[in-house]
Amino acid sequence: MKTKALSIGLSLIGIVAIAQKKEIRKAAKAVESGNYTEAKTLLTSVEGAISNEKDRIQADFYLTKGNAFLAAKKETTLKTEDLITAGESFQKAIVLGEEEEGKIGIAEVKRVLITAASEDQTQEKFKESSKKIYTAYTLSNKDTLYLYYAAYDASRAEDFDNALNYFKKLRDVGYTGKGTIYTAVNKETGEVEEFGNDKNKRDIYIKAGSHIKPSSIKEESKRPDIVKNIALIYLQKDEKEKAIKAIQQARKESPEDTNLMLTEADIYYNLGKMDKYSQLVEKVIEIDPGNATLYYNLGVTASKMGDPEKAIGYYKKAIKIDPEMLNANINIASAILNKEKGIIEEMNGLGMSNADNKRYKELQEERNSLYTEATPYLEKVIQNKPKESAEYKQSAQILSQIYSMLGETEKAKALKE
Structure with a gap:
């Protein structure tokens, strides 16, 4: 009887795993067809049990979740919280082994955040733009220039507590911003995009054909x-x-x-x-x-x-x-x-x-x-x-x-x- 009980238990685990895979696939199809609310509901239904699955299944789950929350911007007003969720999901997918797709997802989340922040700046919504830019910074903690812009916009919004926090972080890590900023024009939007001091990254986009007119800007030290x-x-x-x-x-x-x-x-x-x-x-x-x-x-x-x-x-x-x-x-x-x-x-x-x-x-x-x-x-x-x-x-x-x-x-x- 004990052997049979163990066998039945293992069979149940297998059934749950199959169900979870099925829900993840259904959610992925919902994202592709634009049914983002349905995708979120399907993912929520299996999220509580996903931590018990193999890394590959967890990675698929988080990639799908990231795409669902990122793509939701197409049907509703852009929510910074959704983009934060998308970014965190892609980060988890990277940890679980889906490095390439995860990085592509994070890059897209950052692009959407920065584009939205630029629109906020045009409308002088500096508190909102600061929040979006800071979120883009937290997705990698490498683009310190984003932290500088987030601090600057927080200051313009008179959000002094956050501005002070961001500027102190910049001071403590020794950020100067001095050097060369590499840019290129996005063929789709016609806008100039900055790639920080990463010339290789800019050149990859040029070779891929998505960007044109490579250029560079000499930046003086921002420390003062x-x-x-x-x-x-x-x-x-x-x-x-x-x-x-x-x-x-x-x-x-x-x-x-x-x-x-x-x-x-x-x-x-x-x-x-x-x-x-x-x-x-x-x-x-x-x-x-x-x-x-x-x-x-x-x-x-x-x-x-x-x-x-x-x-x-x-x-x-x-x-x-x-x-x-x-x-x-x-x-x-x-x-x-x-x-x-x-x-x-x-x-x-x-x-x-x-x-x-x-x-x-x-x-x-x-x-x-x-x-x-x-x-x-x-x-x-x-x-x-x-x-x-x-x-x-x-x-x-x-x-x-x-x-x-x-x-x-x-x-x-x-x-x-």
Whole structure:
């Protein structure tokens, strides 16, 4: 009797295994025919017992499950949770021996996630895009660039806890992002896709014919930006000491990095510590006196600090180094014209006495002098910027008004036409 009981038990196990295989095959056919809900139901019915099966049967189950949850995007609104399930299923299939198909599945899940995240970014749904990009990162933990984009979008969404977590991960693994990013155009979508620093992977897609127009992008180190964001998020959370500690720690690693110096300077500026801000700025200038962008940024900061003369001085130094830096010309003109506000306020406050009339004329001359001083900088912009650009339109509008105020009607008329 004992032998018969054992035999019957083994027969039952065999029947269960056959049933599970049958359900997996039915689920696979349901996926192929587009019945994704049916496929999910069939897979759920056998999932509890699948762990007792051979690796091959388990691998088939997880491949089918991955395809079911991945393909479900075609019939319903895309759900990040479904894609997470698909990715996890493909990962399990890889562990169980289905490496090739599992990797293909994960690559497709990542592609769908990144495409959806790009659409979210277009609609400024940065929290949603961050979640999708971070999910793509977790599927391999190798595409660290995804983690950087996830952190950046979380920051833009003011999801500071997740942003801080992601940026700290990037800092702790020593990610810089410096190097070459390889790209190609997807023939099906017409969009440029990035392959990170994996040239071989990009070339495989080119040879397969799915992508065209291979190219590459040189990327500068993102470490200063990572550290800066950690510090700025701490400032947002009103954790000032942690902000300073974060940037000082980075400075110890790269004491001569001018970007990190400027980041620290910005933090001191935000904290109102202008003495330390000025010390760092002067040190940066000593190290890199030929950097036009540096002088431009200093001009912006000086302008925010309410020192237009200092700002103009920095902008002029930027132009001297790089005569084609047209935005510096725009900002010089803006800084000059901002002085007009005080003149107009005084003019409007004058009465009708002889003394007031005399002062009014003096102020008119001062205002016209400002217009004359600003004119060449605006003319430089409209001579070099495309007419459809915002910079051209803004400069042309202001310059037209200046010409009219200075009595140069022909120039004003020509510019309007």
